[in-house]
Amino acid sequence: MPTLTVTAPDGVAEVGAGADLADLLLPHVELDDGDIVVVTSKVVSKAEGRVVEGDREDWITAETVRLVARRGPTRIVRNRLGLTMAAAGVDASNVTRGAVVLLPEDPDASAARLRAVIAERTGRNVGVIVTDTAGRAWREGQTDIAIGAAGLLVLESFEGRVDAHGNELAVTAPAVADEIASVAELAQGKLGGRPFAVVRGRADLVLPAGDDGTGSKALIREDGADMFGYGAREAVVRALVAAPGDDAPFGAPVTAEEFLDLLTTCGVPARVDGATVRCGSEHEGRATILGFAHGWSAQRDPGGVDLRFHRTTP
Structure with a gap:
């Protein structure tokens, strides 16, 4: 055996x-x-x-590459090693008071x-x-x-x-x-x-x-290669803010058909037009947020009537 x-x-x-x-x-x-x-x-x-001296919260911030989720004082982060874990792996146990272990x-x-x-x-x-x-x-x-x-x-x-x-x-x-x-x-x-x-x-x-x-x-999965790059609440905030670079943890762009389905589900009439997805500019706010989270960026038509979405480079 x-x-x-x-x-x-x-x-x-x-x-x-x-x-x-x-x-x-x-x-x-x-x-x-x-x-x-x-x-x-x-x-x-x-x-x-x-083993270093200093405030644990400050060292967590220093070791953090990206905040994944926060609930009260607990921070789940992606740290400099690419690990996603609580407190960036900074440990204050079994060391003298005022010190932490990185x-x-x-x-x-x-x-x-x-x-x-x-x-x-x-x-x-x-x-x-x-x-x-x-x-x-x-x-x-x-x-x-x-x-x-x-x-x-x-x-x-x-x-x-x-x-x-x-x-x-x-x-x-x-x-x-x-x-x-x-x-x-x-x-x-x-x-x-x-x-x-x-x-x-x-x-x-x-x-x-x-x-x-x-x-x-x-x-270690590459950033954006899993389905949980952000916590549930944090994903909403990051999509609303749409800051450059925040899109990577959302993963690779979806297909045009998938994006069309998402827009329709969220009450945005849209259509596929070749390599682009189009919708009315009156839905710009909602459609742009959905596009950011799913790998599609918006441009206005010259006439300003429609928004045209193109897949971003993965």
Whole structure:
């Protein structure tokens, strides 16, 4: 029977700036080829000197690329790493009062460095995952995810395979790096003082020595490639403001037929005219907002009677 084991050692010393993560881990474990070493982003950040003084809200703003949604004091943002998460990943726990921990500058590079040091000192070929905690859009609670990875497949593709009933699997791609991050956290615990874990039993995911793979960046969707670039309320506001650059999170332009249907649904009589969609200028306000959110920009006819919409460049 396939067996997966997770070991999270006790006794790891407190981590400070400049700490050698391999030195902290290796005395507590015996590694084999094909093991996957999991380490929390907090200890990586501490070792890399990413503990900073200052107001947490100010640091959240500094680490934010774009606000996705806000409910009361909680901000869900897209941060500089491309991750969409609460508070941009800025953490004020387990540090002295008045300080916060920022995410590593480049978690994939951090994972690659630790992998290389482990190989140098032990001769073992392992995969490495750097984890952080994130919420889920449609479920309560949080789980750990991979924000950095080196030396392993982060997505396991089943596309083109056939199940036991003869059905072809078209889009099944388990995010195995996230799954490993989550199972490791079960052994580490939030308050256990166990920042490392070793997962054994999925050596098939570990890449050959010298091949660090795509890293965790392969798990991040491009801005605008998902269906939830803004929160429900924020999407309305951004469409109304229609500021340059705010259209990207709405995604690629819809087809002319789809845009026509949207206008009709919203009470705007319109028609398709070749590559353009036309409607009366008396509906300019509503039609322009819909166009902005769906990738169509408006121009007035020279006579000022109609609006002509053209698809924007995706």
